[in-house]
Amino acid sequence: MSESANHDIYFVPGLHRGLRVLEILGAAKTPMSLSEIARAMDLSRSSAFRLVYTLRQMEFLKDGEQKNTYTLGAKVLNLGFAYLSNQPITTIARPLLAQLRDTTGVSTHLSVLEGHNVLYLGSHQARSGFVSNMVTGTRVEAYTTAIGWCLLSGKSDSELAAFCKGLDMPPITKHTPTSFQTLKARVDQMRTDGFVVSHGFREPGGSSIAVPVWDQAGKVVACVNLSGPDSGFDFDKLKSFYLPETKATALRISRELGYEGSN
Amino acid sequence: MSESANHDIYFVPGLHRGLRVLEILGAAKTPMSLSEIARAMDLSRSSAFRLVYTLRQMEFLKDGEQKNTYTLGAKVLNLGFAYLSNQPITTIARPLLAQLRDTTGVSTHLSVLEGHNVLYLGSHQARSGFVSNMVTGTRVEAYTTAIGWCLLSGKSDSELAAFCKGLDMPPITKHTPTSFQTLKARVDQMRTDGFVVSHGFREPGGSSIAVPVWDQAGKVVACVNLSGPDSGFDFDKLKSFYLPETKATALRISRELGYEGSN
DNA sequence: GCCAATTGTTTTGTATATAAAACATCAATA
DNA sequence: TATTGATGTTTTATATACAAAACAATTGGC
Numbered sequence: 001m002s003e004s005a006n007h008d009i010y011f012v013p014g015l016h017r018g019l020r021v022l023e024i025l026g027a028a029k030t031p032m033s034l035s036e037i038a039r040a041m042d043l044s045r046s047s048a049f050r051l052v053y054t055l056r057q058m059e060f061l062k063d064g065e066q067k068n069t070y071t072l073g074a075k076v077l078n079l080g081f082a083y084l085s086n087q088p089i090t091t092i093a094r095p096l097l098a099q100l101r102d103t104t105g106v107s108t109h110l111s112v113l114e115g116h117n118v119l120y121l122g123s124h125q126a127r128s129g130f131v132s133n134m135v136t137g138t139r140v141e142a143y144t145t146a147i148g149w150c151l152l153s154g155k156s157d158s159e160l161a162a163f164c165k166g167l168d169m170p171p172i173t174k175h176t177p178t179s180f181q182t183l184k185a186r187v188d189q190m191r192t193d194g195f196v197v198s199h200g201f202r203e204p205g206g207s208s209i210a211v212p213v214w215d216q217a218g219k220v221v222a223c224v225n226l227s228g229p230d231s232g233f234d235f236d237k238l239k240s241f242y243l244p245e246t247k248a249t250a251l252r253i254s255r256e257l258g259y260e261g262s263n
Numbered sequence: 264m265s266e267s268a269n270h271d272i273y274f275v276p277g278l279h280r281g282l283r284v285l286e287i288l289g290a291a292k293t294p295m296s297l298s299e300i301a302r303a304m305d306l307s308r309s310s311a312f313r314l315v316y317t318l319r320q321m322e323f324l325k326d327g328e329q330k331n332t333y334t335l336g337a338k339v340l341n342l343g344f345a346y347l348s349n350q351p352i353t354t355i356a357r358p359l360l361a362q363l364r365d366t367t368g369v370s371t372h373l374s375v376l377e378g379h380n381v382l383y384l385g386s387h388q389a390r391s392g393f394v395s396n397m398v399t400g401t402r403v404e405a406y407t408t409a410i411g412w413c414l415l416s417g418k419s420d421s422e423l424a425a426f427c428k429g430l431d432m433p434p435i436t437k438h439t440p441t442s443f444q445t446l447k448a449r450v451d452q453m454r455t456d457g458f459v460v461s462h463g464f465r466e467p468g469g470s471s472i473a474v475p476v477w478d479q480a481g482k483v484v485a486c487v488n489l490s491g492p493d494s495g496f497d498f499d500k501l502k503s504f505y506l507p508e509t510k511a512t513a514l515r516i517s518r519e520l521g522y523e524g525s526n
Numbered sequence: 527g528c529c530a531a532t533t534g535t536t537t538t539g540t541a542t543a544t545a546a547a548a549c550a551t552c553a554a555t556a
Numbered sequence: 557t558a559t560t561g562a563t564g565t566t567t568t569a570t571a572t573a574c575a576a577a578a579c580a581a582t583t584g585g586c
Contacts, residue, residue: 010316010535012573014277014543019321023338026345035563044545049565054275058282068564072346074377075286080343081400082289083335098388114337115322124388125361137344272566275543277573298533307575312535331534331582 017041018051022060022072031064031071080137087112089213089222090121092256097224098124100249104242106232108249109135109225110213113151116167118142118223126228144172146198147223149186150210154220160184175201195243199230207233209243211250216258224250280304281314285323285335294327294334343400350375352476352485353384355519360487361387363512367505369495371512372398372488373476376414379430381405381486389491407435409461410486412449413473417483423447438464457526458506462493470496472506474513479521487513 024040025032032040038048052070055061062073084090090110097108101124109123117139142148143164152160164180175198177183190196196210208227212220226246233242254261287303288295295303301311315333318324325336347353353373360371364387372386380402405411406427415423427443438461440446453459459473471490475483489509496505514526 008316008320009573010313011320012277012281012313012317014275014573015281015314015317016321018275018278018281019318019323022342026342026349029349033563045564046545046547046566047543050273050275050544051278053271053273054278055282057271057274058279060282071349072342074346074382076339076342076346077382077400078343079285079289079335079339080341080346083337083339083343086289086292086334119337119340137340272543277543296533308534309536309575309577310573313574 014051017043017047018055021048021051021055022076025061025070025072026076031066031069033069037070084121084136087121089253089257093213093222093224093253094122096249096252097122100124100224100226100245101126104226104245106226106228106242109147109227110222111147111151111225112222113142113148113154114139116142116163118145118147118151121222126232140202143167143169143183144176145202146196146208146210147225149183149190150196150212150223150225151220152183152187153190153212155187157184160187172202173200173204195247197238197243205230209238209246211246213250213257214254214259214261216260218259218261221257222253224253277314280306280310281318284311284314284318285339288324288333288335289339294329294332296332300333347384347399350384352516352520356476356485356487356516357385359512359515360385363387363487363489363508364389367489367508369489369491369505372410372490373485374410374414374488375485376405376411376417377402379405379426381408381410381414384485389495403465406430406432406446407439408465409459409471409473410488412446412453413459413475413486413488414483415446415450416453416475418450420447423450435465436463436467458510460501460506468493472501472509474509475526476513476520477517477522477524477526479523481522481524484520485516487516 020041021037024037034048034052035045037043037052038045041048052061055073056063056070059073059075061070063069064071089112093110097110101108105126107123107126109120111118111120113119118141120135120138123135140148142152152163155163160183161180164183169176169178169183171178177186186196190210190212194211198206198208198210200206206227207230208225210223210225213222213224215221224246226242251259283304284300287300297311297315298308300306300315301308304311315324318336319326319333322336322338324333326332327334352375356373360373364371368389370386370389372383374381374383376382381404383398383401386398403411405415415426418426423446424443427446432439432441432446434441440449449459453473453475457474461469461471461473463469469490470493471488473486473488476485476487478484487509489505514522517524517526
């Protein structure tokens with residue numbers, strides 16, 4: 001047999017493998033043939049055939065340019081955007097983030113914690129300077145970024161310890177915390193300040209401001225973030241302008257979520 | 264039994280139903296319980312249980328706020344963005360569309376034909392005026408919009424006839440074509456002009472310019488589109504400025520795809 | 527605080543999804 | 557052109573996914 005045996009009696013193997021086909025085709029930069037899929041999954045060609053047949057019929061796969069090759073179909077886009085629009089926070093935050101981008105001239109982002117990663121839910125790019133990569137939907141390891149520290153401030157110390165347990169924390173830059181203690185120090189600092197300002201903490205030459213968003217229960221549920229290359233920041237105005245604007249935006253979003261605190 | 268019997272021996276029912284669970288949860292605006300899912304799919308609770316169990320384990324579903332409810336998980340976002348970034352045209356077009364937005368000050372979009380719909384692959388919102396809804400990933404019936412007519416110009420007359428066959432075409436506005444003949448007239452007009460300018464053709468008070476993008480085979484593969492509320496357009500500059508800029512952008516994208524024609 | 531109804535979970539006999547093997551089709555090389 | 561290897565497709569015997577039924581745990585109404 002291949003990989004992990006099915007200890008789980010409730011598992012639906014057809015579904016499991018079908019979704020893996022989608023994941024593999026998503027990761028592949030180019031369409032794949034039936035045999036390639038079967039090999040990548042360590043599966044018989046006949047079974048791969050049936051999976052592809054089903055996915056194709058449901059329009060989750062479509063034919064590639066080359067004959068007998070397949071790529072993700074447009075249906076997966078539907079699911080992705082259904083996910084985004086089912087997150088109420090994205091629709092609330094969008095106009096406010098656009099406004100923050102307009103008043104500051106810097107790119108703005110909204111992100112949440114998903115497992116060990118920071119997940120970008122939406123962003124508004126600065127108009128000047130280079131156009132960065134699409135960030136919505138991308139993930140970054142939370143322990144490595146200011147946004148991550150900001151989001152982790154929603155966790156209790158014991159939750160944070162559990163978060164670190166078994167987590168490999170190689171340093172990205174000299175600022176990266178590499179242990180529970182150093183990460184906790186970062187998070188505690190964020191808690192007392194109410195924000196994180198990063199100068200090249202993750203990307204050399206890049207700066208950002210991260211401020212938490214609270215829900216009606218007072219829990220940290222998201223993070224508003226201004227970021228860009230150092231060249232695009234006017235550092236004199238950081239504490240007098242960018243930071244208060246970002247905090248105001250985060251608070252406005254929090255208010256719309258029902259937050260009544262005074263952070 | 265329920266719905267359509269499984270005539271297809273190659274169908275993987277577990278996969279089929281699992282994906283339907285995702286679609287139903289995507290369409291639902293709020294998390295659903297196991298029983299609700301089972302009822303919506305006309306399925307036994309025990310089967311729904313197994314499907315949800317599998318999807319949850321794979322992180323395609325996650326727990327909702329309420330106990331025993333489920334929503335789409337973040338994994339579906341991965342697929343959605345994998346789809347987008349696997350479309351080479353999106354990465355080619357993105358900076359050029361951003362540039363077009365910057366020089367014109369109007370929102371720009373890239374879209375392709377998917378079945379009977381126009382599918383928005385990416386957009387760059389105008390910075391002034393209201394911020395429109397997220398458009399990437401949304402669909403509009405092709406026969407109703409200037410973009411649709413533009414994209415349909417890639418089809419031969421017989422293909423267009425096949426496209427209309429069995430398609431219900433209720434009018435959205437008084438400009439909507441409602442038959443093969445009237446649609447063909449629209450498409451032919453586009454072919455001779457090389458563009459479509461719409462004044463309230465789909466949305467009263469909204470205007471847009473649509474120009475096709477060609478690939479190296481000379482086939483229409485996408486559409487570049489400027490659009491916004493009438494109030495945001497300077498109509499005097501339409502033919503002298505907006506239109507040539509849009510055409511230039513579309514041609515630049517076409518060139519990058521290998522198009523060598525002179526349209 | 528009881529009862530009824532609804533929901534989530536487990537069990538289990540049976541209908542069926544599955545992978546091996548056979549077959550068919552194509553591409554490349556000699 | 558014949559031969560080899562690989563790929564897509566079909567068949568089929570058997571392992572197993574499935575839905576009904578039983579069970580457990582909630583919830584809501586009176």
